[in-house]
Each structure stands twice: as C-alpha cells, then as structure tokens.
Amino acid sequence: MSRDPQAALMALNRFGFGARGGASGDLVNAASDPRGFVRADLQRPAAVRLEMPTLQPTPALAEVAFAYQAEVKQAREAAKANAKAAAGVADGKPAPPAQPSNSKPASAGVSNKMASMDMPAKDNADAQVQANDAAKAPKPLNVIQKTFRAEALARLQRALQVDCGFGERLVTFWSNHFCISAAKGQLGRMWAGSFEREAIRPHVFGRFSEMLMAVEQHPAMLFFLDNQQSLGPDSRAGQNRKRGLNENLAREIMELHTLGVGSGYTQADVTSLARIITGWTFVGRQGKLGPPGTFVFNANAHEPGPQTLLGKTYADTGLAQGEAALADIARHPATAKFIATKFARHFVADDPPPALVARLQDVFRRTDGDLKALATTLVDSDEAWQAPLTKMRSPYEYLIATGRLLDHMPEEPGRYLGGLNMLGQPLWSPSGPNGFPDTNAAWAAPEGMKLRLDIAAEVASRIGDNVDPRDLLELVAADAASQETRQTIQRAESRQQALALLLMSPEFQRR
Amino acid sequence: MESNVDCCENRLVTSRRGFLLGGASFAAWAYLPKFARAADGRDPRLIVVILRGALDGLATVAPVGDPDYAALHGPIALTSDGPHAATMLDSFFALHPAMPEFARMYRGKQAAVIHAVATPYRDRSHFDGQDVLESGFAGPGRVQSGWLNRALESLPKGEHVSNGLAVGATTPLVLRGAAPTVGWAPANLPPAADDTAMRLLDLYQHRDPALASALRQGLQLEKTALGEDMKARPGGNNIAAMRLVARGAAKVMAADDGPRIAALAFDGWDTHANEGGPVGRLSQLLSGLDGALGEFQSGLGERWRDSVVVVATEFGRTARINGTEGTDHGTGTVALLAGGAVKGGRVIADWPGLKPANLYEGRDLAPTADLRAALKGILRDHLGLGEAVLAKNVFPASAAVKPMQGLVG
Numbered sequence: 001m002s003r004d005p006q007a008a009l010m011a012l013n014r015f016g017f018g019a020r021g022g023a024s025g026d027l028v029n030a031a032s033d034p035r036g037f038v039r040a041d042l043q044r045p046a047a048v049r050l051e052m053p054t055l056q057p058t059p060a061l062a063e064v065a066f067a068y069q070a071e072v073k074q075a076r077e078a079a080k081a082n083a084k085a086a087a088g089v090a091d092g093k094p095a096p097p098a099q100p101s102n103s104k105p106a107s108a109g110v111s112n113k114m115a116s117m118d119m120p121a122k123d124n125a126d127a128q129v130q131a132n133d134a135a136k137a138p139k140p141l142n143v144i145q146k147t148f149r150a151e152a153l154a155r156l157q158r159a160l161q162v163d164c165g166f167g168e169r170l171v172t173f174w175s176n177h178f179c180i181s182a183a184k185g186q187l188g189r190m191w192a193g194s195f196e197r198e199a200i201r202p203h204v205f206g207r208f209s210e211m212l213m214a215v216e217q218h219p220a221m222l223f224f225l226d227n228q229q230s231l232g233p234d235s236r237a238g239q240n241r242k243r244g245l246n247e248n249l250a251r252e253i254m255e256l257h258t259l260g261v262g263s264g265y266t267q268a269d270v271t272s273l274a275r276i277i278t279g280w281t282f283v284g285r286q287g288k289l290g291p292p293g294t295f296v297f298n299a300n301a302h303e304p305g306p307q308t309l310l311g312k313t314y315a316d317t318g319l320a321q322g323e324a325a326l327a328d329i330a331r332h333p334a335t336a337k338f339i340a341t342k343f344a345r346h347f348v349a350d351d352p353p354p355a356l357v358a359r360l361q362d363v364f365r366r367t368d369g370d371l372k373a374l375a376t377t378l379v380d381s382d383e384a385w386q387a388p389l390t391k392m393r394s395p396y397e398y399l400i401a402t403g404r405l406l407d408h409m410p411e412e413p414g415r416y417l418g419g420l421n422m423l424g425q426p427l428w429s430p431s432g433p434n435g436f437p438d439t440n441a442a443w444a445a446p447e448g449m450k451l452r453l454d455i456a457a458e459v460a461s462r463i464g465d466n467v468d469p470r471d472l473l474e475l476v477a478a479d480a481a482s483q484e485t486r487q488t489i490q491r492a493e494s495r496q497q498a499l500a501l502l503l504m505s506p507e508f509q510r511r
Numbered sequence: 512m513e514s515n516v517d518c519c520e521n522r523l524v525t526s527r528r529g530f531l532l533g534g535a536s537f538a539a540w541a542y543l544p545k546f547a548r549a550a551d552g553r554d555p556r557l558i559v560v561i562l563r564g565a566l567d568g569l570a571t572v573a574p575v576g577d578p579d580y581a582a583l584h585g586p587i588a589l590t591s592d593g594p595h596a597a598t599m600l601d602s603f604f605a606l607h608p609a610m611p612e613f614a615r616m617y618r619g620k621q622a623a624v625i626h627a628v629a630t631p632y633r634d635r636s637h638f639d640g641q642d643v644l645e646s647g648f649a650g651p652g653r654v655q656s657g658w659l660n661r662a663l664e665s666l667p668k669g670e671h672v673s674n675g676l677a678v679g680a681t682t683p684l685v686l687r688g689a690a691p692t693v694g695w696a697p698a699n700l701p702p703a704a705d706d707t708a709m710r711l712l713d714l715y716q717h718r719d720p721a722l723a724s725a726l727r728q729g730l731q732l733e734k735t736a737l738g739e740d741m742k743a744r745p746g747g748n749n750i751a752a753m754r755l756v757a758r759g760a761a762k763v764m765a766a767d768d769g770p771r772i773a774a775l776a777f778d779g780w781d782t783h784a785n786e787g788g789p790v791g792r793l794s795q796l797l798s799g800l801d802g803a804l805g806e807f808q809s810g811l812g813e814r815w816r817d818s819v820v821v822v823a824t825e826f827g828r829t830a831r832i833n834g835t836e837g838t839d840h841g842t843g844t845v846a847l848l849a850g851g852a853v854k855g856g857r858v859i860a861d862w863p864g865l866k867p868a869n870l871y872e873g874r875d876l877a878p879t880a881d882l883r884a885a886l887k888g889i890l891r892d893h894l895g896l897g898e899a900v901l902a903k904n905v906f907p908a909s910a911a912v913k914p915m916q917g918l919v920g
Binding site for chain 2 (some may be wrong): 440444445446447448449450451453457461465468469470482484485488490491492493494495496497498500501504505506509510
C-alpha cells in the first residue's frame with residue numbers, strides 16, 4: 001500500500017499523535033513522504049496558536065477568579081454570622097466562639113445546630129436530611145472548574161483533529177518543560193490553559209529566549225513559583241514589611257528551565273538571580289499597580305543595586321536587569337546542551353544518539369535558540385528516523401492517539417481527564433516543577449501497564465462492536481505491523497478484545 | 512455516557528474498578544410491548560444471551576452415545592460415569608456437569624437443547640461470525656442493526672420502561688438499531704480482562720519483553736490487591752460478571768414497568784488451549800452461564816413462567832481437539848433454551864454423526880439446523896411476529912428457512 005510503512009509509523013507516532021481513523025488517510029500520506037508529512041507542521045507556525053471566543057486572556061480570567069473568591073468569602077462570613085445568631089437564640093446564651101477558619105461555609109450552620117442539644121428533634125432531622133442531600137448531589141462546578149474544563153477541552157480537541165500533530169507535540173513538550181501546576185491554588189487552575197496559550201504556543205516556532213521571557217513574566221508562573229511573594233530585602237517593600245527573597249523561581253529557572261542542574265552555577269548565582277527578578281509580579285485583586293492579572297514590575301519590591309550572576313555584573317536597570325540576565329542565560333552554552341538533550345530524549349530515545357544531540361545543540365547555539373530550526377533539524381536528522389521505536393507513549397499521547405484512531409471528538413473532557421488522572425498524568429498538574437517524567441521507566445511501569453490495559457478494555461467494551469479492529473490495524477500500521485500483532489488481533493475472540501489488544505500492541509504503545 | 516462521565520474525573524482515581532464493565536453487558540428495549548398486561552394475561556419476556564468467542568457445543572452437550580466422540584475429544588471428553596460424570600439428558604446426549612441449574616430446568620421440562628445448529632456463516636472468523644449471528648443477515652458485513660432490534664420494530668409499542676435504566680450502556684449488535692434501547696451495568700463489576708491480559712502477555716513475550724515483564728508484574732500486583740478469594744482462576748472474573756449481570760437484568764425485568772425484551776453478551780468462550788473437560792477453563796465458564804440462568808429464574812420469580820432465554824454463539828469448535836488440549840474455530844454447535852414458556856426436556860437434533868466423512872470439511876460438527884429457524888420459531892410463537900416480517904425484515908432473505916415448530920407453548 002505504501003512506499004515506506006515503517007517510516008510512516010515513525011512520522012505519525014514518534015513525531016505526531018498517531019494516525020486518525022475514518023478517511024483521514026494519515027498512514028498512506030505519511031508513507032508516501034514521511035519527512036514531508038512531519039515538516040508540513042513547520043510550515044504552518046500560526047496553526048499552533050489556540051484562539052477561541054470561549055477562551056479568555058489571563059487578566060479577564062483573573063477578574064472572574066477574584067470576583068468568585070470575593071463571593072465565597074462573603075458567603076462564608078454571612079454563614080458565620082447566621083450561625084452565631086442561631087446558636088445565640090437557641091441557647092439563650094452568648095454565641096459560642098466562631099468555628100475554626102477551615103470549616104466549610106455551607107456546613108458551619110448545620111454543625112452548630114447539631115451540636116446544640118436542646119434543638120427540637122424535627123430541626124435536627126431536617127439538618128441531617130440536608131446534610132445527606134448535600135453529600136449525594138453532585139456539586140455544581142464553580143467558575144474555576146468550568147474554565148479549566150473549557151481549556152482542557154480546547155486542547156484535547158485540537159490534538160485530536162490536527163493532521164500529523166508534530167506542532168501539538170511540540171506544544172506539550174514545551175508546556176511540560178516550562179510547567180506550572182493546575183493543582184496549586186485556584187489561580188493555578190484558572191490560568192493553566194491561558195498560560196500555555198499565551199506563553200508557550202506563540203513561541204513554539206519562535207526563539208527560546210522569547211518563550212523564556214514570556215514564561216517567567218506570566219502571572220501563572222510567578223504565582224506557581226512564588227515570585228509574587230519575593231521581596232528585595234533592601235527594597236522599600238522589603239524594609240517596610242520585614243520580608244525578603246523567595247528563591248523558588250530563580251532556582252527553577254536555572255535548574256529546570258535553562259542551564260540544567262550540575263551545569264556549574266552556584267548558590268550565589270541562584271541568590272543573585274532571585275534578587276534580580278524581585279519585583280516581577282502580577283497585579284492583584286485591588287488593581288493598585290494596573291489591571292488585575294497582568295504582569296507588572298513593582299519597583300518598590302525590587303532589590304536595589306548591581307548583581308553578579310555567572311561572572312557577569314548587571315547594573316540595576318529595574319525590569320531591564322532581569323531581562324538582560326534571562327537573555328544571557330538563554331544564550332548560555334549549558335542551556336543549549338540541556339535543551340538539546342531533553343528535546344532528543346523526548347522524541348527519539350531515553351539515551352539519545354550523541355551525534356543527534358550534538359547537532360541540535362549546535363543549531364540551538366548558532367541560531368540563537370531558534371526553535372523552528374531546532375525542530376527542523378530533528379526532522380531532518382537521519383538518527384531520528386533510524387533509532388528504533390523504543391519510547392513509550394505518555395498517557396496523554398496514548399489517550400489522544402486512541403481518540404484519533406477511533407475518530408472520537410469529545411464534547412466534554414471528563415473521560416480524558418479521568419483517564420489521565422488514573423494513569424498518573426493529570427492534565428497540567430505535575431507533582432513538581434520538573435514536570436512529568438519522560439522516560440520508559442516512568443511510563444512502562446507495572447501498575448501503569450495494567451491500568452493502560454484496563455482503559456483499553458473499557459474503551460473497547462464501549463465501542464468495540466462498532467469498528468473492525470482488522471481495518472484499524474491497517475490505519476495504524478498496515479505493513480509495519482508485526483506478524484505477531486496481526487495474528488493476535490485476528491485471533492481475538494471478539495471485536496472488543498481485538499480492539500483492546502490493538503490499543504495495547506507495541507505498534508500502538510511505542511513511539 | 513458523556514454526561515455521566517463528566518463528574519467522575521476524581522471518582523476514577525479512588526474507584527478504578529467501578530469504571531470497568533467487565534466481559535458482560537445488558538441492554539433492553541426501551542418500551543413495553545403493547546400486549547403486556549393485555550386481557551389474555553400473556554406477558555411474555557425474551558432474553559437473548561450471546562456467547563462471544565465460539566462455544567464448544569460438543570463439550571457442553573456431549574454426544575456420549577456417538578462412537579466417535581470420545582476419541583475426537585480425547586482427554587477432555589465428557590463421560591457418563593466416573594468422578595465428574597456428565598448428566599445424561601437422554602440415552603445419547605449428556606450435559607456438562609458444571610450446569611446443574613440447566614439440568615434441573617431440563618428435568619422440569621423448562622429447558623431444551625438444539626444441537627448441530629449454526630448460523631448461515633461458514634467461515635471461521637469471530638468478528639464476521641458474530642456479525643452474522645447478531646445482525647441476522649445471511650452473510651458478514653458491517654451492518655448497523657441486529658435482528659432482535661428489527662423484530663422490536665414490528666411489535667406494537669406501549670409505555671416506556673422505567674426502573675432506573677439509562678441510555679447508552681453498551682448495546683450488543685443483536686439489539687442495536689432504530690428501536691430505542693436502554694442499558695444498565697452493575698456498578699462494581701470486576702474486570703473481565705484475564706483472557707485479554709494473557710493474550711497481550713503472549714504478544715509482548717514475542718515482541719516486547721520489557722513490556723511483558725512490566726505487565727506481568729502489574730497483573731500480579733492487582734491479584735495481590737484483590738486478595739485471596741478473588742484470586743483469579745482462568746475465567747474467574749467472567750463468571751462473577753455473568754452472574755452479576757444476570758441478577759441485575761432479572762431484577763429490572765421482573766418489575767411490572769421493567770423491560771420485557773433484552774439481550775446480554777458474555778465474552779470469553781474462545782478455548783484454544785487447555786479447554787478442560789468436566790473441570791477446567793470451559794467448566795468455569797459454563798458454571799458462570801449456568802449461574803446466570805439460575806439468576807434469571809430466581810430473579811424473574813412468577814414471570815419465569817412466561818419467559819424464554821435463548822443462548823447462542825457465533826459458531827462451534829473443531830470436533831477433534833488440537834495440540835494444546837483445546838479446540839479451534841469450527842462450525843456446528845448448540846443453542847440452549849430455558850424458561851417456563853419453553854417446551855423443554857428434549858434435545859432437538861438431526862444428528863449428523865462424527866465419522867470423518869460426516870464432519871464439515873473433515874473437522875467440524877456438521878450443522879443440520881439453521882439457528883435462524885429456531886429464532887424465528889421463538890419470535891413467532893412467543894412474541895407473535897408474522898412469518899413474512901421474519902423472512903423479510905428480521906432475517907433478511909431467509910424465506911427458505913422455515914420457523915421451527917413447537918419450541919414454546
């Protein structure tokens with residue numbers, strides 16, 4: 001059917017999100033010109049942007065989140081006041097001390113009532129019924145959860161419908177490299193999607209230094225790594241409030257975002273960078289420094305004076321001091337090496353071919369971190385096409401590839417989000433700032449494999465009768481499918497079983 | 512489904528098992544037939560059970576009176592004596608000892624066997640065979656509706672069933688189509704993935720040893736987590752699933768406003784290796800099926816009197832066992848009928864014999880009955896469908912296949 005089915009598998013699985021089902025013809029197209037199929041994404045850099053009327057910019061989302069938080073606070077205070085009043089009336093005594101601040105607003109009234117022994121029995125029973133109802137009925141989603149789900153759905157739909165998916169794979173790579181966590185606070189959840197849309201996507205085919213700047217000045221990152229709390233010890237704010245540096249963001253910039261751990265920077269460098277970026281914050285609810293939810297340089301919090309970083313002295317030029325420091329770090333040879341290695345490890349192998357890493361590193365340096373050139377070099381390198389398909393698909397890649405093959409366009413993200421939680425890759429919520437792991441040891445673990453199988457079986461039990469797994473194998477791998485996989489699918493005892501086995505086959509799991 | 516799933520992104524983390532349906536499914540017609548609770552008091556119920564994977568009919572109802580049977584089925588052949596004796600149904604056929612409920616129903620004339628039966632499909636692909644079995648068409652091909660659904664379209668439609676059934680659980684092809692259906696699944700079915708897991712492990716061992724090792728450990732972890740009593744024997748999960756689904760199905764179908772016509776599908780019958788004789792893998796599966804039939808009877812209570820349960824599979828298995836003490840894909844097999852409305856206590860067979868010359872293509876039990884004839888007989892005599900509709904809509908192009916007489920009544 002095709003000129004080079006093995007290369008087509010590489011094009012779709014190593015570089016993309018896998019073949020789509022239906023009449024996409026992905027595998028055939030990829031087989032006729034594998035590199036061209038991947039490169040097509042490089043020729044449409046604007047296509048990785050994600051702009052929809054339903055998705056709002058970070059400041060607008062901030063306003064919504066702040067308004068929601070204010071509402072909740074008001075409700076809590078009202079409930080407390082009511083509880084005090086109710087307890088006072090019932091006991092005929094002064095109100096008991098307020099509930100501990102961590103008690104939920106909705107339950108405070110009930111628990112005070114229940115605690116009061118001389119309440120009429122009927123009221124007690126009513127309170128009990130109400131409590132039971134509250135426990136049973138699914139809580140309506142709040143505006144923050146709704147926003148998160150809308151952002152998630154937009155990302156999933158995009159990944160499910162793009163042709164090859166190389167551009168989207170690059171988005172997920174960079175988004176994980178510069179990760180924040182939607183599990184950190186309400187703002188983290190609110191901004192997880194807008195962060196990726198605003199700081200990552202516009203720069204996937206741009207310059208590393210520009211992505212770096214966009215990321216480190218994005219409210220979501222400043223919030224995630226606490227820089228809004230960091231005050232220059234000698235700044236006016238630091239002096240007034242007797243508080244000082246928080247090194248969190250500065251350390252992760254060097255360790256995780258640019259130079260890499262062990263690349264020669266010292267604790268003194270971390271502290272210097274932390275001082276340099278004091279004052280990098282976002283505008284809060286009150287909007288004292290500008291529109292809420294926008295990046296702002298707060299000169300009052302900025303540590304005055306020159307700073308020495310990696311052997312170079314940066315004069316105190318305010319915001320420009322940090323921008324100059326980041327520009328230099330982005331251009332540092334250690335950054336080129338760190339990024340080239342991580343990039344090759346993600347796409348090619350846990351231990352990537354040294355020649356490939358060297359070439360990527362060289363291109364990164366020569367082009368001043370041109371990420372389009374970096375991606376182009378990867379696709380043009382023979383090593384990237386010769387290395388066997390030994391990487392495991394991440395859970396996200398696995399679920400997206402499954403949805404693509406089964407031609408499934410969700411209207412709700414719940415099933416995907418649930419699957420990602422189950423497989424240990426909750427969307428935009430890695431457990432630390434180092435992001436999700438990117439090695440086989442992490443994703444081909446025993447529990448994970450069993451859960452992947454459970455998910456494959458569940459998906460197959462729902463839709464297995466509607467498809468012919470033998471046809472799907474032709475769409476997934478065609479002549480690149482091994483004889484063993486082909487036979488295993490043909491000999492399965494039902495369509496459902498065959499589909500589950502196809503989804504779990506090495507051809508589908510490895511990339 | 513999508514809206515149910517919407518709220519469970521967190522629940523899934525805590526209750527993985529609850530998320531799985533297992534190898535059994537149930538779906539029903541969303542309406543009561545108009546004749547339910549009609550003046551004549553007839554309120555028939557019909558349950559179609561599809562066994563996917565191809566049931567070994569010669570191991571389920573063994574022709575122990577056939578002189579060639581014992582040699583063909585070798586060490587896994589059933590015998591009428593010994594420690595695990597099969598139950599003699601008449602002087603020629605014996606029922607697998609793992610099916611005491613069916614034996615009891617048979618003795619009570621509420622169960623019957625149709626032997627040497629097959630759909631019109633004569634090749635040996637599961638998927639195509641299941642298509643033919645469930646679609647009711649004469650040949651394989653992608654069809655969007657099943658024969659039972661098309662039968663419903665010609666029944667007079669009454670009230671909508673209630674009983675907390677939801678749209679959208681998996682509907683077997685046999686009941687899929689224009690007539691609306693409802694479904695239900697137990698909340699906590701164990702996964703049915705044992706056989707699938709073993710097949711995958713086998714593939715990994717040949718193709719990807721690293722994944723084989725990881726999966727093997729993962730399966731082991733799970734067994735440990737499930738504890739001693741759930742420690743899976745082969746097919747163990749399917750058995751629990753079959754009984755659970757049957758119990759639930761019977762409960763909703765017993766209600767006055769519950770569904771009258773339903774289909775279930777049970778997976779796991781593809782016994783290529785170590786099929787086992789009176790004990791072993793197939794025995795476990797048959798015990799699950801038998802338990803399901805028992806659940807139907809006890810759960811339907813008084814309604815059992817007006818009920819017919821049909822058990823059918825896509826094709827049979829080879830008469831001669833293969834090199835791994837199992838059987839490969841074949842042709843003729845059995846269909847089982849149970850229920851108070853069945854004219855039971857008999858094995859209906861035009862026995863072809865098991866001499867090499869009598870076997871289909873020298874290897875399979877030759878089919879002498881068309882499964883469609885049996886199904887037509889039931890649909891006509893139990894639900895009152897006309898022969899023209901049966902020959903044209905329900906089983907297209909089957910005018911030559913006459914309904915079997917006197918299966919119910």
